[in-house]
Amino acid sequence: MSLDSLKQQALDYSLGVLPKEESLLFEALLEQDDDARHWLAEAQEDCAKLSLTAPSRELGEEVRTRVMEHCQKPIDLGPFLACEEIQRLRDNFHAFQNRYSGGGGAVDLSDVRFSKLKDEVEGNYENLLNLFPLVAGDSRAAAGDFSNLQRILRSQGSFTDGIQKALDYDLRGQDPANRSVLRTALATMPSLSFFADRIREKQPSMGDARRLFFLCRDQLKIMRASFRDLDPARLVEDEKLRLHGAGLLQTKWWGAEHAYFSSNGKVRCGHFFDGPVTERCVEFAEYDANMYCLANLLSPRSSDGEFHLELLKDTVPGCTLAVAIAKMDQNQHDSLQMMLKGEHNLVPGFEQDQHLWTLIEDSMMRGHHCNRPEILREQQAFGCKRINGYTYLWFAWPAIPHSHDGAEAVTSNPLQ
Amino acid sequence: MPIIDTDLWYRIKDGDSTALGELYDGFAGAMFSLSLEILGDRWEAEEVIQDVFSYLWRKPDAFATGKGKFSSWLLVLTRNRSIDRYRSRKRRLDRDEFDDSFGVKEDTSQSSGAEEATLSDERSHLKNAFSYLPPDQRKVLELFYFRGMNHQEISDTLELSLGTVKSRIRLGIEKLRNSLTSLRT
Numbered sequence A: 001m002s003l004d005s006l007k008q009q010a011l012d013y014s015l016g017v018l019p020k021e022e023s024l025l026f027e028a029l030l031e032q033d034d035d036a037r038h039w040l041a042e043a044q045e046d047c048a049k050l051s052l053t054a055p056s057r058e059l060g061e062e063v064r065t066r067v068m069e070h071c072q073k074p075i076d077l078g079p080f081l082a083c084e085e086i087q088r089l090r091d092n093f094h095a096f097q098n099r100y101s102g103g104g105g106a107v108d109l110s111d112v113r114f115s116k117l118k119d120e121v122e123g124n125y126e127n128l129l130n131l132f133p134l135v136a137g138d139s140r141a142a143a144g145d146f147s148n149l150q151r152i153l154r155s156q157g158s159f160t161d162g163i164q165k166a167l168d169y170d171l172r173g174q175d176p177a178n179r180s181v182l183r184t185a186l187a188t189m190p191s192l193s194f195f196a197d198r199i200r201e202k203q204p205s206m207g208d209a210r211r212l213f214f215l216c217r218d219q220l221k222i223m224r225a226s227f228r229d230l231d232p233a234r235l236v237e238d239e240k241l242r243l244h245g246a247g248l249l250q251t252k253w254w255g256a257e258h259a260y261f262s263s264n265g266k267v268r269c270g271h272f273f274d275g276p277v278t279e280r281c282v283e284f285a286e287y288d289a290n291m292y293c294l295a296n297l298l299s300p301r302s303s304d305g306e307f308h309l310e311l312l313k314d315t316v317p318g319c320t321l322a323v324a325i326a327k328m329d330q331n332q333h334d335s336l337q338m339m340l341k342g343e344h345n346l347v348p349g350f351e352q353d354q355h356l357w358t359l360i361e362d363s364m365m366r367g368h369h370c371n372r373p374e375i376l377r378e379q380q381a382f383g384c385k386r387i388n389g390y391t392y393l394w395f396a397w398p399a400i401p402h403s404h405d406g407a408e409a410v411t412s413n414p415l416q
Numbered sequence B: 001m002p003i004i005d006t007d008l009w010y011r012i013k014d015g016d017s018t019a020l021g022e023l024y025d026g027f028a029g030a031m032f033s034l035s036l037e038i039l040g041d042r043w044e045a046e047e048v049i050q051d052v053f054s055y056l057w058r059k060p061d062a063f064a065t066g067k068g069k070f071s072s073w074l075l076v077l078t079r080n081r082s083i084d085r086y087r088s089r090k091r092r093l094d095r096d097e098f099d100d101s102f103g104v105k106e107d108t109s110q111s112s113g114a115e116e117a118t119l120s121d122e123r124s125h126l127k128n129a130f131s132y133l134p135p136d137q138r139k140v141l142e143l144f145y146f147r148g149m150n151h152q153e154i155s156d157t158l159e160l161s162l163g164t165v166k167s168r169i170r171l172g173i174e175k176l177r178n179s180l181t182s183l184r185t
Helices: A003-014 A020-032 A034-051 A061-069 A084-092 A115-135 A147-155 A159-168 A176-186 A189-201 A206-226 A232-238 A246-253 A281-298 A330-341 A350-367 A373-379 B006-013 B017-039 B042-058 B070-094 B121-131 B135-146 B151-158 B162-184
Strands: A241-245 A257-260 A263-272 A276-280 A306-313 A319-327 A382-387 A390-398
Touching: A003 A020, A003 A034, A003 B162, A020 A034, A034 B070, A034 B135, A034 B162, A061 A206, A061 B017, A061 B042, A084 A373, A115 A147, A115 A159, A115 A176, A115 A206, A147 A189, A159 A176, A159 A189, A176 A189, A176 A206, A176 A281, A176 A350, A189 A206, A189 A257, A189 A281, A206 A232, A206 A246, A206 A281, A206 B042, A232 A281, A241 A246, A241 A281, A246 A263, A246 A276, A246 A281, A246 A306, A257 A281, A276 A281, A281 A306, A281 A319, A281 A350, A281 A390, A330 A350, A330 A382, A330 A390, A350 A373, A350 A382, A350 A390, A373 A382, B006 B017, B006 B070, B017 B042, B017 B070, B042 B070, B121 B135, B121 B162, B135 B151, B135 B162, B151 B162
Parallel strands: A263 A306
Antiparallel strands: A241 A276, A257 A263, A306 A319, A319 A390, A382 A390
16 A cells, blocks of 8 residues: 555544445554554644644533533432332333324414413514524524623513413313413423523523523424424424434433522433434424423422433333432422322412423323323323432333434434 | 643543543643534534543543544544534535524624634644645635545535545645644754
8 A cells, every 4th residue: 555545544534534444444454554553643643733723712611510520420220210110110011003203282373262372372482483593502692792692682571471471371171272381381481481581680601591592492392393383384394204312302401400480400410321212303392391391390399409310211111211300308209299199289389380290191191192191100101209318200201113223313412 | 732641541541530620621622612613503512522521431442542642532533523513414404404593593793702812822823824825725624624525525516636635635734734843843
């Protein structure tokens, strides 16, 4: 092989553009040839020099915190995975021939009984559409200039007021339109309104803008998945087959701050499996809403201001298991469990928080093709458990069959 | 280039988290600058940095001491991960799917961004050397390194022969290498 050819191979190998077979041959050469190793080191040096011609940019402290969390010891899930409830789930869960892929909870806006509320849903969607580019990764806010974002937020009404207005209506009962309103008001919006208010009223950080970006994106998709005539053109895109990976969930939850109205806390993530979770945006929106509901139930009750999220696959064959865990005082746990069972209504915020659990229950009925929630509760498809001072909430979602695992997943974690 | 001692890699390999912190403090800025230059999106570039550090922590043996410098390997890894993301995003847009930003971009023309005023001598010198490359070499290198185009794609885009593309890349890289050598002597 000529010297030029070897140098070219070393460069192409460094940059990952050498065809696979040639890469394997080059790797074999590296094991035995000093010249090959020398030119690989040279090529990497040259690339490093090119890399350093990029304009220097500042990296925020929040990223360091997130990076260092990778070094923390993961929580021991052994006792939870061995508990009777999860064993019962294993014994009863079976995969479905026709896997549910989202969109089943959607209604038309015209199904909403209160016309003012319908207008508010539309207005809210428009405001979020306008807000979204202001918090994107190429926005001024992402470069540390919050003036435009703050000006826009101050010119709009508070999202918190919007949620309260929606909750002032009588949204009880089995009406699917009520459930869609509740999903769009209670899953993502409380956290979104918290960060929007903080940015509007205080000196924000880039971490706040990043969090608002994810919340805004998720809320827009949840709204489209809840009201099918809200934005039909974009909904068509959301309904297309496109696998969504667990990495997308890990990216937005890892080291995040989460708020449920004024109660905020820190999220710690443990194991998130690698691979697709859902098949379409509309399904991902539903999965997302469920995750936010779990987080909203736990974050105000955590005794140390933290809660953990885990996303497990194959611990229960055929399904993915989303688990939220928080250290909790016994009395908080007891009232949470009673509320989840609907056994009393003396807990402050009882009705609002019970809506969160009802939304998960609705989604489980669709995901598991079962119209009797008591059966799903009995099978432990979703539930609540206390182990060693920690409260565990979970829901099981039918996994995408293994034959799809090799397909391109829209994941933000290409390294795994 | 910031000095990243290979000893740091040995400590990371031994599970020393303070070594990972030291590496982050000394080198994450350079990695992030590169990723942001490629992706043009702060949140995505931050994810790349997080992914690279997580990868290094979980699989330190991915780096081999006999095959180059630790710092060079980290930058090449960051570049390749960023290019993967850039291509993946481009593929999604090419399929006429909606961009998450819905095609509406904020006007950022008045923003100076978060570019630091101070560059190390070496970085400053390299940046100057790059800007003084003949425009045809600079263009080919930009497409090759920062946009992840292969030789054939560059050849098609700029309507140049494959041989010309390769020689411009090689000449550009050699000039950068020589410019740094002259700085050091």
